[in-house]
Amino acid sequence: MKIRKILFIIVTFLLTLSLIGCTIQTKATVTYESPSTYEELRMDVIAEVEPSVVVVITETGHGSGIIYKSEPVTSEDPNEVITEGLTRYYIMTNNHVVEDGGEMKIHFGSGHDDIAVVDYQTYPLYDIAVVRIETTRELRVHFVAAIDQHAFIEIIKGQEVIAIGTPQDITKFNYVTTGTVSLVSYKYEGIEGLVLMHNAELNPGNSGGPLFNLNGDLIGINVAKITNVQTSDGSIPAEGLNYTLNINKIAPIVRDFLEVNYQRVERTPRLGVTIQEVSVFLEENEASLLPSNPVGVVVIGFDLTRNAHLVLEEYDLIIGINDKPVTSIADLAAELEGSDFGDVHVITVLRNVDGEFVEITVSIILS
Numbered sequence: 196m197k198i199r200k201i202l203f204i205i206v207t208f209l210l211t212l213s214l215i216g217c218t219i220q221t222k223a224t225v226t227y228e229s230p231s232t233y234e235e236l237r238m239d240v241i242a243e244v245e246p247s248v249v250v251v252i253t254e255t256g257h258g259s260g261i262i263y264k265s266e267p268v269t270s271e272d273p274n275e276v277i278t279e280g281l282t283r284y285y286i287m288t289n290n291h292v293v294e295d296g297g298e299m300k301i302h303f304g305s306g307h308d309d310i311a312v313v314d315y316q317t318y319p320l321y322d323i324a325v326v327r328i329e330t331t332r333e334l335r336v337h338f339v340a341a342i343d344q345h346a347f348i349e350i351i352k353g354q355e356v357i358a359i360g361t362p363q364d365i366t367k368f369n370y371v372t373t374g375t376v377s378l379v380s381y382k383y384e385g386i387e388g389l390v391l392m393h394n395a396e397l398n399p400g401n402s403g404g405p406l407f408n409l410n411g412d413l414i415g416i417n418v419a420k421i422t423n424v425q426t427s428d429g430s431i432p433a434e435g436l437n438y439t440l441n442i443n444k445i446a447p448i449v450r451d452f453l454e455v456n457y458q459r460v461e462r463t464p465r466l467g468v469t470i471q472e473v474s475v476f477l478e479e480n481e482a483s484l485l486p487s488n489p490v491g492v493v494v495i496g497f498d499l500t501r502n503a504h505l506v507l508e509e510y511d512l513i514i515g516i517n518d519k520p521v522t523s524i525a526d527l528a529a530e531l532e533g534s535d536f537g538d539v540h541v542i543t544v545l546r547n548v549d550g551e552f553v554e555i556t557v558s559i560i561l562s
Contacts, residue, residue, distance in 0.1 A: 236409060237355075237357070237373070237409065240357060240407065240409055240410075240411045241357060241359070241371055243411055244337060244357075244359070244405070244407055244411050245359060245369055245371075246335035247261055247262045247263070247334075247335045247336060247337035248260070248261055248262075248359045248360070248369050248404060248405060249261070249262060249286060249301050249302060249303055250301065250302035250303075250361045250365055250368065251286065251288045251292050251293065251299060251301060251302075251312075251326060251403060252299065252300050252301070252302055252309070252365075253292065253293060253295065253297060253298075253299050254295070254297035254298055254299075255295050255297070256292075256400075257292075257302075257361065257364075257365065257400055258288050258289055258291075258292030258293075258360075258400065258401075258402040258403035258404070259288065259359070259360035259361050259400065259401055259402065259403045259404030259405075259417070260286040260287055260288035260292075260301070260326070260403045260404065261286065261287050261288075261337055261404070261405040261413065261416075262284050262285070262286050262334055262335065262336050262337060263285055263286070263287055263336065263337055263338075263339045263342060263413070264284070264285035264336060264342075264343075265282050265283065265284045265285070265334070265336050266282070266283050267281070267282060267283070268281040268282060268283050268329055278331060279331075280331040281329055281330070281331055282329065282330060282331070282333075282334075283313075283327055283328070283329050284327065284328050284329075284330070284334055284336070285325055285326075285327055286301065286325065286326050286327070286328070287323070287324070287325055287403070287405075287416055287449060288323075288324050288325075288326060288402070288403030288416070289322050289323065289324060289402045289403040289416065289418055289440075290317040290318065290319045290321075290322045290323060290324045291322055291402065292324065292402055292403045293315055293317065293324050293326060294317065294319070294324075296458075296460075297460075298311070298312075298460060298461075298462055298463070299311070299312035299315070299326060299460060300312060300498070300499075300500050301326070301328055302361075302365055302368070303334075304368045304369065305368070308499045308500070309498070309499040309500050310328045310329075310330050310332075310500065311328070311460070311462065311500040312326045312327065312328055312460050313327050313328060313329050313459065313460060314326075314327050314457040314458055314459045314460055315327065315457065315458055315460065316452050316456050316457045316458065318445075318448050318449075318452075320384075320386070321386070321389060321440065321444070321445055321448055322384065322418055322440065323416065323440060323445045323448060323449060324403075325449060325452055327457065337405075337413060339413045339442070339446070340412065341413070341442045341443055341446035342446045342449055342450050345446075345450075347443055348412055348413075348414055348442055348443055350376060350379050350391055350408075350414055350441070350443075351376065351379065352376050352377070352378065352379050353375055353376060354375065354376050354408060354409070355373065355374075355375055355408070355409050356373065356374055356375065356376055356393050356395050356406050356407065356408060356414065357371065357372075357373050357395065357406070357407045357408075357409075358371070358372045358373070358374070358393075358395040358396070358397060358401065358404060358405075358406050358407075358417055358437075358439075359371050359404055359405055359407070360397070360400060360401035360402075360403070360404025360405075360417060361400050361401070361404070362397075362398035362399060362400040362401050363398060363399065363400050364400070367400070370401075372395045372396040372397070373395050374393050374394035374395030374396070374435070374437075375393060375394060375395075376391055376392075376393050377392045377393050377394055377435070378391060378392040379391055380441070381438070383418070383419075383438055383440075388441065388444060389440060389441065389444050390415075390418065390438040390439055390440055390441060391414070391415060391438075391439050391441050392436065392437060392438060392439075393406070393435075393437055393439060394434075394435030394436075394437065395437060396420075396435070396437065397417050397419070397420045397437045398420070401417050402417060402418060402419070403416060403417065403418075404416070404417045405417070406439045413442055414439075414441070414442050415439035415440050415441050415442050415445075416439065416440045416442070416445065417437070417438075417439050417440075418438050418439060418440050419437075419438045420433075420436060420437045420438065421433045421436035421437075421438075424436075464531075464534045464535055464536045464538065464561035464562075465498065465501055465531075465561065466501065466502075466503045466531065466540065466542075466559055466561065467497055467498035467499075467500070467501020467502060467503040467504060467562075468494050468496070468497055468498070468501075468503045468504075468507060469494070469495050469496035469497065469498075470492040470493060470494055470495065470513065470524060470527070471492065471493050471495050472492060472493075472523060472524060473485065473489050473490070473491065473492065473493060473512075476493040476495070484510050484547070485510070485512055485545075486512065486545050486552040489512055489545075490514065490522055491512045491513050491514040491515075491521050491522065491544075491545070492512070492513050492521060492523065492524055492526075492527060493510060493511070493512055493513075494507055494508070494509055494510065494511040494512075494513065494544075495509065495510075496509070497509075501561075501562055502559050502560055502561075502562045503559055506542075506557040506558075506559060507542070507544065507557065507559075508546060510546075510547065511544040511545070511546050511555075512544055512545040512546075512552075513527065513542060513543070513544050514543050514544060514545055514554075515542070515543035516530045516531075516540055516541065516542055516543070517530060517540055517541050518541070534561055535561070536561055536562065537560060537561065538560070538561045539558050539559070539560050539561075540558070540559050540561070541556060541557070541558050542556070542557050542558075542559055543555070543556045544556075544557070
C-alpha cells in the first residue's frame, strides 16, 4: 500500500508538470499570421514607415511630423569643434504647429529622449514648415521622391491611404488610421489643388503628420478636417472630410527652402519640470500620492531635454528652492526669474519612498 501511494504521488506530480508545461507552451507560441495578403502588405508598410514619424512639441501644444532628410553637421569656422557623428535632421510639419515660435522639441515615443529643435522655416501660404534637430543618434529618414528626385507622385481616387500621427496627447503616439482618397485635388485656403481629401480619420495633434499610399510613398502632409457641415436642419457632425497637403504641391516649396531663412530657436534656462498646484492635482488624483496636508507644488512631468528628470521623480512635492519655501507655482517662478544657463538651484521635495514621505534635497543645473 505504501509503494502504491508513493507511485500515485509521483504520477500525479509528473502529470501536473506536464499540464503546466502545456499551458506555458500554449501561451508562449500563440502568434498571428495574417490570412490576408492585403492586410500583411498594410502591416509591412506601417512597420517600414512608422520609425520616421515623430511628435513636434511646442510651448502651446503639439503636432506630428516626418523626418525626410539628414546631413552631417559641418562648420566653415576651422576653430569650431564639431562632435563626431553629429547629424542634422529635417522634419516636415505644418506651419500652424510651429507658428507661435518659442521652444520646441521632438518626441520619439516612450523609451527615447526628446531632442530640442535648433531652428525652423515656414511657408504660411501653404501651411508647411520644416524644423531641424542635431544629434549623434541615428534616426530613420523617410525617402521622399517628390523632394529628392523632383518626381511626380500619382494620386488616384479610391486608392488606400495610411495616416500616422499623434492625436490628443503623446500617449497616443503614432496612432494609425486608414481610408481611401475621396478627392485627388481640392481648393484649400483659396489655393486650387493644394490638398487632397480622404476619409482616414484625423484629429487635433495629427496636423503635420504624413499620409502614405500602400507603396509607402509619402503623398501628403495632414493639415485639417471638417468637423461640422451646415444643412437645412442646422449644423451636424461631419465624417470622413479630411484635408492633406498634396506632396506634389508642397515639395518644390520645401526643396527651395534657403539656409539663410532658418530661424534659430532661442532656448531659455529652465528646470525642465511640469508642475501643478496641489489643489488642482487633488481634483484628478488620489490623495495618497501626496503627504497629509500637502503644501507645495507637484511634479507631473518632465522636459527630457533638461536636467530635472535626472534627479526628480513624478509626484515629488516641491516644498522649497534655495532654502526658500515653495507654496505655489508663483513662488517657484519668482526664484527662477533672471536665471542663466549653468546656474545651480537647490530643490527640496517630499518623496514617497516605500510608503513613507521622505524629505530629499537635490541640485539642478539649468541647461
